[in-house]
Amino acid sequence: QHRQLEVLRMMMDRELWQRMPVESIAPLALELRRAVESAGPSASSGSHHSLLNAGASSTADVSLADGGAASLPDPSSAAPSTSSVKEQSHMFCSWMARGNPFTETQDVEESREEPVQRETTRAAAYPDEDEEDEELHGDSIDEESQSVTKCRRKRANSISQTNAGGLSGSSPTVTAASVHVLRCLAEYIWLTKALGAGASMVFSAICHLFYCYFVYIFRTFGKPEALSKGSFDLTPRLQQTLTKLSANSAWAASGLGPQPSPGGAGPASDAHAITCSGNMYGLKERCVAAESLHTVAEELKRARPVLESHLGSGCQREVDLFYSRTVDAVEDLREHIYKEAACLLLNLHWLPDQVGDSEKIGSHKKYDRKEVGMQHNPWVDHLINELNQFIAKVMVSDVSQETIGLLWEYASQTIATTLVLGFARVRKCTEMGRACMTLDLQVIVQWLQSHMDIHGREPNLRIVDNYIKAFYVPDKDLVHWAMTHPEYTIEQIIALVNQIATAYNWKRSQRSEILAQIEEALR
Secondary structure (H helix, E strand, O other): OHHHHHHHHHHHHOOOOOOOOHHHHHHHHHHHHHHHHOOOOOOOHHHHHHHHOHHHOHHHHOOOOOOOOOOOOOOOOOOOOHHHHHHHHOOOHHHHHHOOOOHHHHHHHHHHHHHHHHHHHHHHHOOOOOOOOHHHHOOEEOOOOOOEEOOOOOOHHHHHHHHOOHHHOOOOOOOHHHHHHHHHHHHHHHHHHHHHHHOHHHHHHHHHHHHHHHHHHHHHHOOHHHHOOOOOOOOHHHHHHHHHHHHHOOOHHHOOOOOOOOOOOOHHHHHHHHOOHHHHHHHHHHHHHHHHHHHHHHHHHHHHHHHHHHHOHHHHHHHHHHHHHHHOOHHHHHHHHHHHHHHHHOOOOOHHHHHOOEOOOOEOOOOOOOOOOOOOOHHHHHHHHHHHHHHHHHHOOOOOHHHHHHHHHHHHHHHHHHHHHHHOOOOOOOHHHHHHHHHHHHHHHHHHHHHHHHHOOOOOOHHHHHHHHHHHOOHHHHHHHHHOOOOOOHHHHHHHHHHHHHHOOOOHHHHHHHHHHHHHHOO
16 A cells, blocks of 8 residues: 555656546556456455456456456466467467457447437437427526526536546546556455455555545645635535545645655646646646546546445445545535636736725725716726736637636636625725626626637626625615625625615614624624
8 A cells, every 4th residue: 555655656746747648548447347347256366366467368268248257377387388388379369359359448439429420410300309498498587677597607517528437438538647546446446356345454545545646636736725724715525625634644744745855856846837827827737637536536436336345334434434525525626626727817816906995006986976987997908908818828728628618617706706805895885886886897797708608608797796786785684685695705794884884874873783783693
């Protein structure tokens, strides 16, 4: 176990996070398939060795369909005899009769393509067959106009459709380090079959390999500061998992990530070179790392029934915890990595001060108006210029269209969060000023729609629109509104109440009473 961990760490320290060709992983896919689909716990360790080295013995006669085990040559023969040499010269005859075993994967892919071709032909022959009322598929209804909104956004996991099923997917993503993890997984599955219920240490080795790969990717491409208290950049499940691994993992003492060398070079400098701004913050490498982790997780899910049958009921709790807390948290980590990439590519640190009333940049009273202007505020043009730069960065990063669409989705979420932060910094705002906020937001939404619609996405800035419209909530309903909108921080809600109180000339006692009620309700 410790040797495999050290090998994995050395490989990841030198990992370039480049995607390996699909053709090169066909033997690995076959090896894992044999391990998962072979005979039950009665298989011996000898059969494990023979199957992993099928080209070196007469076990090549084993059927690929049933994955059956074959017997090893007689161990009493210390030296190969003349007859055994003749047999070895013909050990590939069975393969010549059966054909290439690796074409099985191609046959499976072709069989998957046939239904798609039939559906395409059917759609061309009957173009009006599936034309239903789109309102039946609406995702939301506008409260004011009662019109149905058709949402075209794809789910976050759409980018991994090519990785669906792990190595059996149409185009799985693997790296050199993930190949090592998967090879170890295949070997450990065979060991669990040989050891049976006493293979708890083998399952522990599987867990530690995945832990190290999981945490290393987070430390390289994630945001380590998100583990600090008070941060909401991680989902609760991911934060709990990473906190536990950072405290208990076998690599906790060594930092669980790229370590700097005394000379200033080494894994840490290599990781910095990958994620630097000159390399688009390692956008391409981030995608490969996240999707390779997803591929490993899919193979672990496929192997779960086999592991459970070999480990027995005594290890069921450990298996359930591993899969529910760590393997399932892969989706959360992928989302975090893509969000972090969108935040780095879209520089918005200046936006809250530009939107709000900031004295340090001489920007104030932009929403303290007595009439609605016909032009939007200058910060809108600055944001659009930043978005144009975002487009240029993404287009030169050599990533898939699915990744681009996902980055747009997370970029719109980042914009929404930043705009709420900026509007919360507005000190004085009138009803006319609130209308100006709506005008500024509409310009941004229309621009995003025109560019995101190409990738099948829609901007989701509803959190900003709700914050602007909350200005018109009656004072008696503000406490209820605050309790039913947990997406806003207590500071943003207090800023909203202060804006309302200033605009409608509340008494100081009324403001203090409502703020006290809100703080008590949200405590």
